[in-house]
Amino acid sequence: MSRTRRVLVTACSLLLLAGLSGCVELPESGPVVETEPSVEVEEQQAAAIDAVPPQEGETAPAIVKGFLDAMTAYPVQTDVATQFLAQQAQAGWNPDDATITYASADDPTVDPRTGEISVALSDPESLDARGGWQGPLPADQQTLTFRMVVEDGEYRIAEAPDALIVPAQWFSQRFRQVSLYFFDRTSQILVPEPVFVPRGRQLATTLIDGLLAGPGEKLAGVARSFLPGGLSVGLSVPVAEGVAEINLVGDAGQQNDEVVEKMLAQLVWTLRQEPSIDAVRLRIGDEEVRLPGGVSEYRVDDAPEFDPTGYQASLLLYGLRGGLLVSGEPDTLAPADGPFGETDYGLRSVAVNLRATSAAGVTSDGTSVVVGAVRAEAGEEEAQRVEQVVSGATSLMTPSWDFADRLWLVDRTRTGARVIVREDGRLSDVQVPGVTGENVRSFLVSRDATRFAAVVRDAGVDRLLLGRVKVDFRGRVRRAVDVRTITFEDTEPLRVTDIAWTSATSIALLSQVVPGELFEVRTVAVDGSPAGVEALSTTVNEQVVGLAGSPVPEAQQYAVTRNGLVDLTTSRVIGLEEAVTSLGYVG
Template identity: 75%
Template sequence: MTGRRRALAALSAVLLLAALTGCVELPEKGPVVETEPSAQVAEQQAAAIDAIPPQEGDAALDIVNGFLNAMTAYPVQANVARQFLAREAQAAWNPDDATIIYGDITDPSADVGGRNVSVTLGDPESLDGRGGWQGPLPADRHRLTFRMVVEDGEYRIADAPDALIVPAQWFSQRFRQASLYFFDRTAQILVPEPVFVPRGEQLATTLIDGLLAGPGERLSGVVRSFLPPNVTVGLSVPISEEGVADITLVGDSGQQNPEVVEKMLAQLVWTLRQEPSISAIRLQIGDERVRLPDGVGEYRVDAAPEYDPTGYQASRLLYGLVDGLLVSGELDTLAPAEGPFGDTGYGLRSVAVNLPATLAAGVTDNGRSVLLAPVRAEAGEEAPQRAVQVVSGATRLLRPSWDFADRLWMVDRTPSGARVILREGERLRGLQVPGVTGQDVRSFVVSRDATRFVAVVRRDGVDRLLLGRVQVDFRGRVREAVGVRTMTFEDADPVRVTDIAWTSPTSVALLSEVVPGELFEVRTVVVDGAPAGVEALSTTVNEAVLGLAGSPVPGARQYAVTGEGVVDLLTSRILELEGRPISLGYVG
């Protein structure tokens, strides 16, 4: 792990430990589970920093050094930093376009003649204007060169990168991860987009600014926004003592019909519920207070549950195969399902249940076929319906994935590499996925909102994580996979990932072998590839683990599935099951 990544991870680990602290039961028997120490840690407000303006007679090196130091002012502002620039450069410089984070930096050095001053950044990575993670900067951008001029007898910078340039440690203390909520292309479900935003009183304003900036061209065909494109938020978003945030949008918004207003409000309340002090919002566009047809003008932040990115009214029960039969229920009440898979042993190796828990897709033991069957018997039926074969002649199918639109995603590991198969309605078709198709794919999951996929691909004996997006057309039909990123693990030894599972709409857990058959590690990563997040905690289990049972629903328990039961990854509690579990998980 680089110095910059360690600095960014430090605060996240502290926050996660605080969130996970609770009653921990010590197991009386079973495997030993080791986790990071846990303690009640209160989040501290970072100290204010006053920027120092340029001083009379400063040398060129001092001006560059002062400019970089001035960008660490807190609360975040660039007014003093702008004073180090030449007059024309002051007007052109836009530090809101991006953020560059570095682990260390060299002292400024000037070329012969002193016309240019340069610094070299160590481990620099960047964010876009909304705070979205962009990853490492290419090597040719590690060195920053500032052209110097003399104005009124003083050195000034003639041009500067359009970015806030700050140290990683400063950044980790003053920024936090949050999400901006947009809609999927069909406007049926909300999609969170992870961003880093400054802490403090301006959090609500920053989040609204990010929403108004829109998802950008990179996410065209993936998500959409219903907020007017030509408006800006007022000077700030005041929050009353009662927790009501007043949002005023300024500019030409055009006519908004009730359906658009409803979607707009859904984006706002889901985004602003991340600010604990806000319980409701009021929205005004121009001089007009926005109201729904029933006249309501104040909207609680827990409204719009029907757009939940984890699936509206999706089942929260566990489903899996125990002794060859489909079981469902809470962990202590697992029982055979009423449908065909719970009544008859079909010889399944894995099973996936759709979000409303009406259909189950099972992969046969030889990995060559997929059977589809209802989870429960229809009302009035004495015997469950039979399973239907929907895929045959495959080579070695991985466990399928369902999304909110009842699409079934399957990956067949053929001798020539992976083949992605998609079932939309009753139609099967192949889908070319960059970095996945034709490769040695070990795991593949799709997010419930159907806009993301995560795959584990093995190349030259090394596992890599592929993170990509899914585009659909205006009818909701999957068009293509785009924006694929590869994440390489920085461990000294190659990581062997044996399973992956969603732990939130924007993060996945990875199960990897540390000592084959004996010691397993569970770690979490954020889907945008950011190196740190509030989920960044490592857990080890001293027993053979078959797979993970993970859910993106807030508060859902995450489990490591063993040959005899499960290990609760939050409490370390060992829970034995009656029968032999083959696989266990949540819907999706």
């Protein structure tokens, strides 16, 4: 892990996984769980920094150093940094286009042939204009070059990168990671997009600015926005008595009730991250936006039907005991009353859809998948029917379901993994770069169906791959894109036993520290950003066979042992009278 990542992790990681944080007490018996202590993270204002303008008679290297130093002014502003630029360069410099963070910077050096000034950055990483993490800078961009000119007898910078260029430690103290909420391409479910934004009292304004910028071309086919283009926020978003007054400037045209509802859904899901906001009122131009019935105030906990973790998704656990499907709380697991709970179909793994109406089971030889109802109403013959939907496979992994009841399958063939999706009763292959044809150990799809996570093993080392899923205008899956590989330099060779969703924007990895004896759970952000890496490091000194994790905030996260569960938040050990396999939440 780079030094930049280690710095950002310290300050930002606890923001992503509140569901896994908490003080842990050692149990009196059972496996010992060691967890980093929870810290109450409050929004603290970082110390103010005054930028120093260029001084008379400074050398060219001093001007470049002063320019970089001036960008660390806080509250964030670049007026002084602009003074280090030549007059012609000032108008064209746009530090809002990107952010570059670095662990350290070498002293500026002069090229004796050209007079240009170079600064080599250590572990530089970049973010886009919205604050979305883009990853490490390519090697050929890790040295900044500044062309210099002389104006009025003083050195000035003739051209500068269009970016805010700051130390990683400075950035971690003054920025936090939040999510902007857009819709999936079919407009049925919200999709959280993680971004870094400045800390402070203007969070609401910053969030609205991010929404108005839209998801961008890169997410075409993945996400969309219902906020019309061409709008901008007024001077700010004032909050009085818990109500945010949003005044958007520009012409939004005529919007129907459905569009208004989804505009407001994006706003309230995004603004609920600001604790002081309970409701919003929206004006576009001079017109107040109202819902059907004349409602003008929209609460931030409204629009639950667009929940990215699945509207009314089951919170129960499901698994196989004695060949039968069981469900319930950890200490009250009981056979389901559908066909899988009454008849042993010889399954080795099972997955239940979000509404807990259908279950998909992989047969013991790994070659077939059968689908049937989770519950059966008395007298309904259809509810008792089990249908074989896949046959002739090689070695199928545990399936995944998304919100649209698409069933995702990975078949580990002799030539590598084959990714298959079943939608509308039809099977089709999906090409996933870095996954298709490889030695895949785990594969998950997010409930909003816009992301996937996979563990791929190569030469005994496991890598985590994170990517996006594109669909067409009808919602049919087309391909996977923007695949990023996450490695862990501090623990390689990493051997991952299992992965699970722990929030809509984070994943937990279970890995072996001491084979068969000591296991670690760590969390990773879905965009691969440093904020999620090692957000929590939890160890269990018992043989853990898997994870039972859910993106729903209220759900408990468990390490699954051969004889029970370990609550990763409280360390409570829950014994199971009989062994349960393939235990997990819906999805």
